[in-house]
Amino acid sequence: MAMLHAPQNPIENDKVAEKLTFDVMQNQHNIPSQFLWPDHELQSLTSPELEVPTIDLKAFLSGDPQAIETACSQVDEACKKHGFFHVVNHGVDTKLKTQALNLLDDFFCMPLSEKERAKRKIGEHEGYANSFIGRFSSSLPWKETLSFFYSKDSSVKTVEEYFVNVMGEDFRKIGNVYQEYCEAMNNISLVIMELLGMSLGVGRECFRNFFEDTKSIMRLNYYPPCQKPDLVLGTGPHCDPPALAILNQDQVGGLQVLVDGTWYSIVPKEDAFVVNLGDTFMALSNGIYKSCLHRAVVNNKIVRKSIAFFLCTNAEKVITPPKELVNNENPRLYPDFNWPTFHDFTQKHYRCNPKTLDAFSNWVKEEELITGNHNVATAIKYMK
Numbered sequence: 001m002a003m004l005h006a007p008q009n010p011i012e013n014d015k016v017a018e019k020l021t022f023d024v025m026q027n028q029h030n031i032p033s034q035f036l037w038p039d040h041e042l043q044s045l046t047s048p049e050l051e052v053p054t055i056d057l058k059a060f061l062s063g064d065p066q067a068i069e070t071a072c073s074q075v076d077e078a079c080k081k082h083g084f085f086h087v088v089n090h091g092v093d094t095k096l097k098t099q100a101l102n103l104l105d106d107f108f109c110m111p112l113s114e115k116e117r118a119k120r121k122i123g124e125h126e127g128y129a130n131s132f133i134g135r136f137s138s139s140l141p142w143k144e145t146l147s148f149f150y151s152k153d154s155s156v157k158t159v160e161e162y163f164v165n166v167m168g169e170d171f172r173k174i175g176n177v178y179q180e181y182c183e184a185m186n187n188i189s190l191v192i193m194e195l196l197g198m199s200l201g202v203g204r205e206c207f208r209n210f211f212e213d214t215k216s217i218m219r220l221n222y223y224p225p226c227q228k229p230d231l232v233l234g235t236g237p238h239c240d241p242p243a244l245a246i247l248n249q250d251q252v253g254g255l256q257v258l259v260d261g262t263w264y265s266i267v268p269k270e271d272a273f274v275v276n277l278g279d280t281f282m283a284l285s286n287g288i289y290k291s292c293l294h295r296a297v298v299n300n301k302i303v304r305k306s307i308a309f310f311l312c313t314n315a316e317k318v319i320t321p322p323k324e325l326v327n328n329e330n331p332r333l334y335p336d337f338n339w340p341t342f343h344d345f346t347q348k349h350y351r352c353n354p355k356t357l358d359a360f361s362n363w364v365k366e367e368e369l370i371t372g373n374h375n376v377a378t379a380i381k382y383m384k
Contacts, residue, residue, distance in 0.1 A: 057191055084294075100177060102252055186309075215310060237294070243312065257293070283333075
């Protein structure tokens with residue numbers, strides 16, 4: 001279990017950020033102590049390639065029984081072992097996929113004062129954050145992010161409006177691109193939910209219907225070079241709390257996943273998206289499919305860019321596995337819960353790892369089901 005880290009003082013963080021910006025630090029050989037990671041977290045930064053299946057979504061949707069069986073078999077094997085796979089023939093225009101990545105430069109290459117117009121406020125989940133705008137004071141990630149919500153509600157262009165409202169009218173075109181990109185990611189995620197439902201034997205519509213109307217999260221990740229990349233991590237080891245993530249990564253490389261005690265690299269595949277399951281879907285599958293520990297490493301030469309679309313659930317939806325996945329051989333592993341409660345737990349208390357869902361479940365059983373209260377002290381007890 002990862003150790004708890006004391007929350008940062010926002011005022012002190014801002015003063016630090018004025019002196020230590022990535023524009024300055026990426027050319028320095030003296031790495032600030034806040035960014036140094038423990039030796040046991042830095043092991044095997046150079047890792048072998050993980051063999052992940054490549055799923056042809058067009059073939060899966062073709063109706064061909066053999067293609068469907070092949071896709072389900074590949075996904076089932078991967079998700080029981082590590083929860084990662086590639087998808088190709090996904091229907092997303094190559095130009096849009098590339099443009100979405102390239103536009104990261106338009107935002108992250110601005111001066112810090114400009115980026116901080118979108119600064120994420122303490123306790124919120126939307127906005128710009130660098131390593132100084134967050135919850136921790138040590139083992140900081142070597143990256144900057146911009147996060148925003150996406151809603152499928154066609155009457156509200158939530159992404160475009162976010163960019164205009166926060167950054168101004170000049171960002172409407174960028175907002176429009178990411179609005180279109182989010183819509184494409186949402187469509188892919190629903191197809192993947194059909195695939196997961198069939199591979200688990202609960203039917204094509206089961207999980208698709210569950211996620212049909214949802215509010216998801218998009219995160220733009222920008223990893224500057226570091227002169228001593230063997231001492232830092234772009235993103236520390238973690239499991240994703242949402243149901244799944246669809247990752248668009250450039251060709252630089254850096255994504256790694258822990259399988260059977262060894263770190264493996266997810267090598268970029270130019271025409272593909274990386275898909276990995278999160279804790280929410282692990283609960284929906286009653287633990288049959290895995291949410292896997294992963295991280296990102298950086299290099300000393302070039303920026304790495306990625307875009308992650310996190311599929312969440314609506315606040316009122318109860319996360320409970322289909323009855324077909326619960327029996328004497330596979331009893332219930334996790335209590336019922338909703339996404340806001342789980343998200344709040346992961347964001348306010350500690351870094352996510354393979355024990356997050358178990359810690360949360362114990363907390364829910366003791367505090368929510370018995371007393372109806374969410375006690376922070378009890379939550380911390382389960383994190384240790």
